Amino acid sequence: MLYLFAAFCAVWIVIFFYLVFLARRQRALAREVEALRHLMEQKRAAVAERKEGMTG
Amino acid sequence: MKTFAPFADRVLPWLTGIAMLAALGMVFLYVPTERVQGVVQRVFYFHLPAAWMSFLGFFTVAGASASFLWQGSRTADLCAQAAAEVGMVFCTVVILTGSLWARPIWGVWWTWDPRLTMVAILWTIYAAYLLLRILGGDSEQVARYAAVLGIVGVLDIPILYISVRLWRGIHPKVEQMAPEMAWTLLVCTAAFLCLFAWLLWLRLCHLSLRAEVAALRRRAVAVS
């Protein structure tokens, strides 16, 4: 009985760990997307500023 | 991939959950206890499907690798990597459940029986595959190397199987099963198949998203 319990626990633990691993990767990816967006906005702001400087 | 997306995103998790609950219910409530081995035998209903899924994973690796090498499909490359990982997850499940079953039945955690040896070696082959991916990084070349390994790995399986079977020979074979047992096994296999597909899908989505982000970043760097 104990072994049966342990075996089923093992199955869920392995799958749980894989899901945790996936979730962490997902979060890292989200961070990277955020950084990229930040970069884009900065660049857009810089371009806008330059345009303003040219007209004004 | 796109046509499959709505199904995989909305239906598959629920399907996996329901099938898994049904499988657990059948394993613990419905199926009669086996006469010789007692309750521990119930591990088998998760052990065998997990073994099938790990094989499915490894064959998917080979198929996707071939498609990547000869048709140049990028998605296939990502699919191979995802399948290798999911296959490894199931392979680990097989080894752990098998070990926990063998302890009360055979009296040892591990023995060098053909099938055990085979699973252990397969585990190391695909561990090497994932290690190659991790150590090599994301380059095109490493993707091709991994694909070669994925194909050679599967070619190795039959000859490995023959040699380990000749080498030692106590694993129980599945003989006649009571209909309740067969039904339980079927439901468990279906549940594991859903789980396999779902995990594969999650990983594949994540990998393709990552590839896209990497491409965007390269473009951003190139622009600036």
Next chain:
Amino acid sequence: MWALLWKDIRLELRTKERMASLFVLALLIVLVFVFALSPERLRSPDVSAALLWVALVFAGMLSLQRAFLVEQERGCFSGVLLCPFDAGTVFLAKFAGNVLFLTLVQVLVTPLTLVFLEVQLSWSLLVLPLVVLLGIIGFSAMGTLFAAMAVRTRAREVLLPVLLLPLLTPLLIAAVKVTSAVLAGAAWPGVWLRVLLAFDVLFVITGWLIFSQVVQE
């Protein structure tokens, strides 16, 4: 193919470093085992067979690494690939070179090992060269394929054994079985020889076909 093979041979004749290092390494591995195991253990044919193959595998690993490293370090491998051969030919040349070097090393190491282990002489030992050669062929076929890959990744020293050893398991099981049967003077291990042969054929062909995918730039 012969030109490529000849190039590797000439390079080796000039420096002799690959053969020398292989020979010393194989011999040292045998000696380490002789020191580590008790004399009674060493007399068992199973142990002698295992020892022979462990030495061969490690020496082989070194040989494979040298085969590609020399060209990789000096950037000459792209030159080789620019020659008007297809990749399969390059594979066959590299593979043949490896078989040749390993065989030459084993011509020296195997008899020495047998002497160290005090193996009883018998007529069945006459088959041993054939077994060793079959093992070397299978090892080199798969090894050439993976050495070409491993040498161009960052962690090449670690990666080659990690990739190669699991895939070589069937070959090693078969080779050790045949060798121990031969050393013990037991019945003709035909089944295992067939496994060995099947492995060789399968992986020489696979390597020849798939090598172009590995060396593509």
